[in-house]
Every structure is written in structure tokens, then in C-alpha cells.
Amino acid sequence: MASYASNVVHCKLSSLVGSQPELILGVAAFDQLSRLYPGWRCWVYSEFEFQTFVAEQQAAQDIFALVPQLNLSGVGRVDYAIFVPQVSMQEPLLVIEIDGHDYHERTQAQASSDNRRDRALTRSGTPCLRYTTTEVLRNSDDAAQEIAQIVHIKLSEKVERENVRAELEDAEWRLYYHRCGIHCV
Secondary structure, three states: OOOHHHHHHHHHHHHHOOOHHHHHHHHHHHHHHHHHOOOOEEEEOOHHHHHHHHHHOOOOOOEEEEEEEEEEOOOEEEEEEEEEOOOEOOOOOEEEEEEOHHHHOOOHHHHHHHHHHHHHHHHHOOOEEEEEHHHHHHOHHHHHHHHHHHHHHHHHHHHHHHHHHHHHHHHHHHHHHHHOOOOOO
């Protein structure tokens, strides 16, 4: 049985996404992230809402932002981008694409465009998970679980890097103080 939050997300995504498989996977990803991080909030934003959110709330804590149909610079419009605002509001942790067989595998031009977009995401350090419509329709729960696992891995990596960066900065200040003859306890 779907939760109230899932029903609200379903209604909101219905007006934001371009296809039924995108809707199904969006709701499943929301549910999986909510289960994996029960103390966190998972919000769904339109592109406009997310841009407004970014401008108004600097580094909100313990929030996932699921943004469908987001236009990423150098990449174009992606089906979903998942952000953790306290980590970055400009670079998503993960991008998700749902590819219909008719559209994405019919022409060389479309395959080339998808490959170019994937390379642009790779250069920026953002992983892209691609699912076919068939994969989503047959087992959206497995896809959502994979999405949540990748988000967890990327979030853990970014938090670890931030901890190392903070330790290095602290050590640099201690060295500076030591060179200046200031002793810290």
C-alpha cells in the first residue's frame, strides 16, 4: 500500500515527467531513498522550484532533491537529477535516464547524442544510470534499489572527501600557527 507521501509524489510527478515509465521510476526512487534514509526528507522539485530553492536555502540539511526534466549545462535535459543540497546544489549526485527503445536506439544520431551526454556527465564526475522502458516496467523496485545504492555510495564518497579536506585545512592552520609562534591547545 502506497504511503501518503508516495501518493503526493505520484501526483506531482504526473505533471512534471514525460512518460509513464519516468513516473513509475520516480515514485519508486523516492520510496527507496525514503526507506534508506528515514531521518531525511526527499523532495520533488520542478526545475523552477529547484532553482528557487537553491537561491533561497543555502545548504539545507538532510534533504534529497529529486528533480525531473532538469536542463544541465553541457548535457541538456535529463529525466532525473538527484541532489543533496548540503553537498552540492550545482552538481547532482546522480543522473537517471529512461530510454524508450523506439527513440533511443532507432538512429545513429540519437545513440551518438546519448553517448555525448554520457561523456559530459562523466567529465563532471556525475554518474548516469540508464534504464530501458522495459526494465522500468518489469521491475522498477530493482532499478530504484540500484539508484539508492549509487546515491549512498556517492554521498559517502563526497562526505569522506569533505572530512579529509577539513582535516587538511585544520592541519594547515596548526602549521601556520606553529610557524607564527602561536601555540594552540
